Amino acid sequence: MKAFFCSLLILMGAMHGAEWTEMRVWTSTSGSKVSAEASSLTNGQVTLETKSGKRITLSIRKLIEADQKFLEAHFSKKHDGNSGEGAKPDATLVTGKILGPIEADHDSSYHLYIPESLTSGVEAPLLLWTGxxxxKSEDLKRLINGAEIIGMILAVSVEAKEGGEDQWPVSLAHCKDCVRHITRTTPVDSDSIFYGGQKGGGAVAIHNAFKMGSAGTF
Structure with missing residues (x-):
């Protein structure tokens, strides 16, 4: 059962695409507005995620021109770990040590481990763990050996946790903040973001994988 559960998480984690946009107001060509994050743009279809967790998928052409240009620019961006604006500073990365808690956005924080085996200039997969x-930082200790073998960056959200119905969107928001911050500051391959957890944290990981998956998958 444990092996199956881990495999399921890996498959779902692989569905994650490019980094989500910030929460912003989107305007349709008919004038209606919605406040949401854009999670993906695939084959001309954009998926918007509201703060309450509602998912809206529509043609990009139904949005005003300014929003279309914003989406096309955002989802066509390629992270360059070597040069240019927004480059990820490989030379300044602290490897082989659990760091944190590191402050992300909106009162979210996480612990981080970057493997010593990480190759400079190469983007690495990320595993976001939830308890x-x-x-806690201790959650990452049991994962370090494996991370060193495959060159995977590890992180654990401090605030995300299992809870009642009201807690699911809160934990999801914390995890999105952490992923967004990590992909901005470390050489993460945005197409190789995985989710995992133990006991109740595993349920949070499954929820994250579905909610942060690519458009057209579900």
Whole structure:
């Protein structure tokens, strides 16, 4: 059962695409507005995620021209770890040590481990771990050996945790903040973001994988 559960998480984690946009107001060509994050743009279809967790998929052509240009620019961006504006500073990365808590956006934070085996200039997969009662640096210790073997960056959200119905969107928001911050500051391959957790944290990981998956998958 454990092996199947881990495989399921890996498959769902692989569905994650490019980095989500910030929360912003989108305007349709008919004048209606919605506040949401854009999670993906695939084959001309954009998926918007509201703060309450509602998912809206529509043709990009139904949005005003300014929003169309914003989406096309955002989802066509390629991270360059070597040069240019927004380059990820490989030379300044601290490897082989659990760091944190590191402050992300909107009162979210996480612990981070970058493997010593990481090759400079190469983007690495990311595993975001979640605990049933919140994340601790100790959660990453058991994962370090594997991370060194495959060159995977590890992180655990401090605030995300299992809870009632009201807690799901809160934990999801914390995890999105962490992923967004990590992909901005470390050489993460945005197409190789995985989710995992133990006990109640595993349920949070499954929820994250579905909610942060690519458009057209579900």
């Amino acid at each position: 049933g009662g919140g994340g």
